[in-house]
Amino acid sequence: MTNDIDSSLEPPAPKPPTVVHDHWIGLRSLTPSRIALGRAGHAVPTRELLRADAAHARARAAVHAPLEVASLRAELEAVPGLAPPLEVRSAASTRDHYLLRPDLGRRLSAESRQQLRDVSSAPAACDLLLVIGDGLSTSAVQRHAVAVVTAITAARPANWSLGPPVIATEARVALGDEIGKLLRGQLVAMLIGERPGLSCQESLGIYLTWQPQPGRTDAERNCLSNIHPGGLSPSDAASRLWWLATEARRLATTGVALKDRSSSFALANASTERITPPTAQ
Amino acid sequence: MSYQHTLDGRVWHFDNLATLLAKASPYRSGDVLAGVAAESPVERTAAKMALAEVSLSRFLAEPVVPAELDEVTRLILDSHDAKAFQPVAHLTVGDFRDWLLGELADEATLTAIGAGLTPEMAAAVSKLMRNQDLISVARKCRVVTRFRNTIGLPGTLAMRLQPNHPADDLGGILAGVLDGLMYGCGDAVIGVNPVSDDMTTLATLLRGLDEVIDRFEIPTQSCVLAHVTSQLEAIEAGLPVDLVFQSIGGTEATNQSFGITLSLLREAREAAMALGRGTIGSNVMYFETGQGSALSADAHHGVDQQTLEARAYGVARAFDPLICNTVVGFIGPEYLHNGKQIIRAGLEDHFCGKLLGLPIGCDACYTNHAEADADDMDTLMTLLAAAGVTFLIGVPGADDVMLGYQSLSFHDALYLREVFGLRRAPEFEAWLATMELADERGRLLPVSPRHPLLTLQG
Numbered sequence: 001m002t003n004d005i006d007s008s009l010e011p012p013a014p015k016p017p018t019v020v021h022d023h024w025i026g027l028r029s030l031t032p033s034r035i036a037l038g039r040a041g042h043a044v045p046t047r048e049l050l051r052a053d054a055a056h057a058r059a060r061a062a063v064h065a066p067l068e069v070a071s072l073r074a075e076l077e078a079v080p081g082l083a084p085p086l087e088v089r090s091a092a093s094t095r096d097h098y099l100l101r102p103d104l105g106r107r108l109s110a111e112s113r114q115q116l117r118d119v120s121s122a123p124a125a126c127d128l129l130l131v132i133g134d135g136l137s138t139s140a141v142q143r144h145a146v147a148v149v150t151a152i153t154a155a156r157p158a159n160w161s162l163g164p165p166v167i168a169t170e171a172r173v174a175l176g177d178e179i180g181k182l183l184r185g186q187l188v189a190m191l192i193g194e195r196p197g198l199s200c201q202e203s204l205g206i207y208l209t210w211q212p213q214p215g216r217t218d219a220e221r222n223c224l225s226n227i228h229p230g231g232l233s234p235s236d237a238a239s240r241l242w243w244l245a246t247e248a249r250r251l252a253t254t255g256v257a258l259k260d261r262s263s264s265f266a267l268a269n270a271s272t273e274r275i276t277p278p279t280a281q
Numbered sequence: 282m283s284y285q286h287t288l289d290g291r292v293w294h295f296d297n298l299a300t301l302l303a304k305a306s307p308y309r310s311g312d313v314l315a316g317v318a319a320e321s322p323v324e325r326t327a328a329k330m331a332l333a334e335v336s337l338s339r340f341l342a343e344p345v346v347p348a349e350l351d352e353v354t355r356l357i358l359d360s361h362d363a364k365a366f367q368p369v370a371h372l373t374v375g376d377f378r379d380w381l382l383g384e385l386a387d388e389a390t391l392t393a394i395g396a397g398l399t400p401e402m403a404a405a406v407s408k409l410m411r412n413q414d415l416i417s418v419a420r421k422c423r424v425v426t427r428f429r430n431t432i433g434l435p436g437t438l439a440m441r442l443q444p445n446h447p448a449d450d451l452g453g454i455l456a457g458v459l460d461g462l463m464y465g466c467g468d469a470v471i472g473v474n475p476v477s478d479d480m481t482t483l484a485t486l487l488r489g490l491d492e493v494i495d496r497f498e499i500p501t502q503s504c505v506l507a508h509v510t511s512q513l514e515a516i517e518a519g520l521p522v523d524l525v526f527q528s529i530g531g532t533e534a535t536n537q538s539f540g541i542t543l544s545l546l547r548e549a550r551e552a553a554m555a556l557g558r559g560t561i562g563s564n565v566m567y568f569e570t571g572q573g574s575a576l577s578a579d580a581h582h583g584v585d586q587q588t589l590e591a592r593a594y595g596v597a598r599a600f601d602p603l604i605c606n607t608v609v610g611f612i613g614p615e616y617l618h619n620g621k622q623i624i625r626a627g628l629e630d631h632f633c634g635k636l637l638g639l640p641i642g643c644d645a646c647y648t649n650h651a652e653a654d655a656d657d658m659d660t661l662m663t664l665l666a667a668a669g670v671t672f673l674i675g676v677p678g679a680d681d682v683m684l685g686y687q688s689l690s691f692h693d694a695l696y697l698r699e700v701f702g703l704r705r706a707p708e709f710e711a712w713l714a715t716m717e718l719a720d721e722r723g724r725l726l727p728v729s730p731r732h733p734l735l736t737l738q739g
Contacts, residue, residue: 020727024463027460030453031457033677034677034680035457037678037690037692042696043692043696044690044692052680059649100615101615103314195648195649197649199682
């Protein structure tokens with residue numbers, strides 16, 4: 001291919017860059033969104049593609065990794081001022097079963113129900129019962145639940161009694177209703193792993209329900225969400241929970257009738273205008 | 282009435298039309314959860330065979346949800362156009378599938394019969410169709426709508442730019458808007474899902490989006506997807522509302538769970554029309570739907586989730602929306618378990634919407650607790666583009682940091698344009714060329730660091 005000798009004398013044409021970078025990358029300080037990724041042809045460049053893959057893998061792990069109950073139990077036993085924890089599981093027998101049958105995640109297994117019936121003949125009724133449920137992010141529970149329980153226990157007002165903390169696996173929010181009724185809690189607070197996103201896989205939510213019993217609806221609960229290092233801190237979550245609990249006792253209710261004015265922090269209604277109820281728990 | 286079919290020596294009975302439709306539905310977790318799915322593949326096939334023999338006119342005589350209980354049923358029956366129905370009135374569901382696939386059913390004919398079809402007829406025939414049937418028939422349908430640009434023209438694909446932010450921060454949202462515009466997205470709508478429904482937030486977002494559209498003279502429309510009552514309040518407060526959004530479902534009780542009635546939607550549409558903000562058209566509504574919403578609201582009346590989804594389109598088309606999309610993988614694995622189910626549902630929803638005359642798009646998406654991934658979304662968007670989908674949703678890097686799920690990215694739109702030769706809404710594409718963001722064929726151009734759009738933040 002030497003038919004054009006002159007061409008070898010000209011400087012080579014500049015090659016187009018393999019990856020086109022975006023000038024507005026500085027705007028990333030304004031949003032956690034994946035903006036200014038650049039492109040390889042029409043596609044996301046390899047580096048960003050793999051970064052997203054890693055985030056998805058972490059989110060999948062958050063959903064599917066089993067809760068390490070023994071270590072959670074040991075940590076809860078070390079929290080000052082708290083009775084030894086109980087352990088229960090829902091009627092969903094496996095994680096896949098749990099994901100496909102939310103109704104089973106809202107009921108205790110027969111064994112756990114009997115266990116709580118046996119226990120409930122012993123301890124007195126309590127003002128607030130804490131249930132720690134794995135929900136849709138076991139990582140959130142594993143990483144943050146003890147800190148939140150510790151903060152709640154430390155901030156307990158003098159005229160409030162706490163029941164024994166309950167660790168619940170394959171749990172949906174409403175599982176707290178049956179547990180709360182069996183253990184005679186005036187209020188139940190379900191601390192539960194929230195549905196993980198790509199950018200945050202470890203967010204914890206707290207659902208507070210007055211006079212828990214099976215059949216309570218989401219409209220009868222108050223919710224604190226977004227509890228993780230980049231969101232609501234354990235101590236803020238604890239103080240807001242006690243504010244809600246005190247109001248719940250005063251009004252003898254939770255839910256839509258109890259407006260959360262404890263701070264301007266947004267409640268967990270992010271997806272109310274989408275096609276599902278916000279909790280989907 | 283009851284239905285039956287004999288298959289392999291066994292007689293299968295189906296108590297009523299709703300049961301028959303449910304048993305004939307392709308397997309999906311939501312119908313199993315609702316307890317309406319076929320017990321076995323053989324029962325499913327028998328139901329499909331029985332359904333194939335049901336006359337289309339039977340659907341007018343036997344509503345799947347009783348009219349006295351449900352205003353959506355009444356809307357469907359009251360708005361049925363018997364004259365438009367005439368050409369297919371004599372067909373069974375099975376023959377209707379053959380007819381739809383045949384040459385007689387061209388674009389003009391399909392447009393003409395749309396008002397004569399009920400959502401249940403569309404759902405029924407979709408249950409007998411393979412994925413390729415859903416694609417090839419939908420591709421023949423044409424629905425064109427206008428507000429500040431023209432959506433749905435042949436050979437085009439529009440994109441909703443979805444720049445959500447976890448704290449509704451306007452600066453963060455505008456960073457997302459800039460990113461999307463630079464990638465040539467935003468012709469369907471620039472639509473933000475707010476975290477908070479309060480009026481201060483709404484005012485900030487509506488004004489912020491309006492200023493960008495106005496300042497750069499972008500031929501598109503904005504929407505803040507708050508509850509319809511909040512948007513009505515915003516209109517009354519004199520805020521710049523282009524499209525009015527609402528999530529809708531296929532039964533009155535589902536809509537109640539969303540806090541809406543048909544008369545509230547009528548009121549909202551009239552209020553938005555009265556503003557006269559559309560420059561070339563007056564399609565002012567934007568709807569989202571999704572299989573499973575009725576079951577999740579305990580409002581399904583024993584009807585399968587896909588038939589109820591089609592009924593939501595019956596609601597949507599009564600309000601002449603600019604756009605409507607199914608949020609197909611958002612609801613979770615208890616309704617659509619995996620990539621296969623999400624892909625099938627996306628194609629069904631698009632087919633039913635188009636057949637009913639709706640400018641339907643799709644939020645091709647999945648959650649992290651579903652058995653799906655980005656490869657499934659590649660498959661779904663490619664199939665939807667082949668089916669002529671009106672629009673898709675783009676989020677920076679496909680990661681919605683507010684709603685916590687994955688949709689498509691702006692890059693994905695570029696892929697579909699390249700592979701299928703799809704253009705944007707013509708007014709929007711002309712704007713991109715004027716702004717030197719794309720060439721005359723719609724391909725992205727290198728952007729100068731001093732491009733005026735980069736001052737959008739300043």
